[in-house]
Amino acid sequence: MDENLKKKINDELEKNEVCLFMKGTPATPQCGFSLAVSNVLKHLEVNFKGINVLEDDELREGIKKFSDWPTIPQLYIKGEFIGGCDIVKEMFEKGDLQKKLQEKQISFQKKS
Amino acid sequence: MGLKLEEIKSLIKEALPDAEISIHDLAGDDNHYSATIKSKIFSGKSKIEQHKLVYKALKGKMGNDLHALALNTMER
Numbered sequence: 090m091d092e093n094l095k096k097k098i099n100d101e102l103e104k105n106e107v108c109l110f111m112k113g114t115p116a117t118p119q120c121g122f123s124l125a126v127s128n129v130l131k132h133l134e135v136n137f138k139g140i141n142v143l144e145d146d147e148l149r150e151g152i153k154k155f156s157d158w159p160t161i162p163q164l165y166i167k168g169e170f171i172g173g174c175d176i177v178k179e180m181f182e183k184g185d186l187q188k189k190l191q192e193k194q195i196s197f198q199k200k201s
Numbered sequence: 202m203g204l205k206l207e208e209i210k211s212l213i214k215e216a217l218p219d220a221e222i223s224i225h226d227l228a229g230d231d232n233h234y235s236a237t238i239k240s241k242i243f244s245g246k247s248k249i250e251q252h253k254l255v256y257k258a259l260k261g262k263m264g265n266d267l268h269a270l271a272l273n274t275m276e277r
Contacts (some may be wrong), residue, residue, distance in 0.1 A: 122269070158249075159256050159264035175272045176248045 094151040102168045107137035107196055111154045111162040113140040122174035123162045129181045130164075134198035135190065167193045203231030204267045216258030217242050221277065223234075225241070237272035244276040 102108055107130065113119030113126045115137070130137050142149040142161055153159055156170045164171040164190060171177060180186035190197045206224050213222055213236075220240040228234040236255075236257045243251045251274040263270060 153264065157253065157263070161264075170249065172249055173252070176252065179248070179273075 090151060090154040091147075095155065097148070098152060098155050101138070101140060102165055104147060105138035106167050106193075107135055108165040109137055109139050110142055110148075110165075111139050112141070112143050112195075114141050118160075119143060122160075125174050126162045126164055126177050129177060129186070133181075133187070133190070135195060139146055166190065166195060169193075202268070204259075204262055206230060206234065209234065209236070209270070211266070212260065212262075213238065213255060213258045216269060219277065227271075232267065233269040234266045234267075235273070237273045237275075239275050241277050243274055248274065258266065 092200060108129065109115075109118075109123075109126060111118060111123035112126060113123055115131070118127050119122035127139060140148070149161070152161065152163060156163055158170065158173065160173050162174055164173075164177050170179070171186075171189065177186060180189065187197065187199065206226055210224060211223055217238070217240045217269065219242065220238050222236060222238050224234055224236045227235055229262055238255060242254065246254070250270050255272055259267065
């Protein structure tokens with residue numbers, strides 16, 4: 090993939106510990122799947138950066154190549170690709186997302 | 202746009218011959234599905250790897266011809 094684009098994505102991942110590539114913004118998600126992941130993060134009171142791929146066609150396609158993952162949203166924690174909507178929801182329900190946040194030393198609100 | 206349920210099933214079967222597949226058309230528009238897939242091929246693989254195998258089976262149609270396929274993968 091394009092080196093500049095790769096650098097742009099890596100820069101975002103370095104600057105933001107928790108990064109969600111999504112359709113729309115955390116305040117106004119434009120797709121149910123992006124909404125779902127955004128809501129999980131909000132529920133856990135995780136401080137995250139939502140990056141709206143709808144504003145950038147190059148990024149929208151590039152992020153799929155970057156992770157070799159064909160869909161959006163995509164969640165990254167400290168540079169590690171965690172998954173899309175299904176995986177994040179399942180991890181949250183099983184408590185694995187909370188474990189992952191703890192492992193990565195990301196602050197969040199423990200809720201049952 | 203969109204993909205027929207049977208087409209999705211046969212693409213997955215082709216790549217994961219032992220798979221038990223259950224697919225539901227969520228919106229009746231050939232574009233929003235949910236699928237539960239059980240296969241021995243998933244054993245020892247992370248969820249990301251499991252979902253990637255399914256996406257590979259769909260040969261680039263995921264995210265292009267097909268908008269949404271909620272996945273639940275498990276080992277048999």
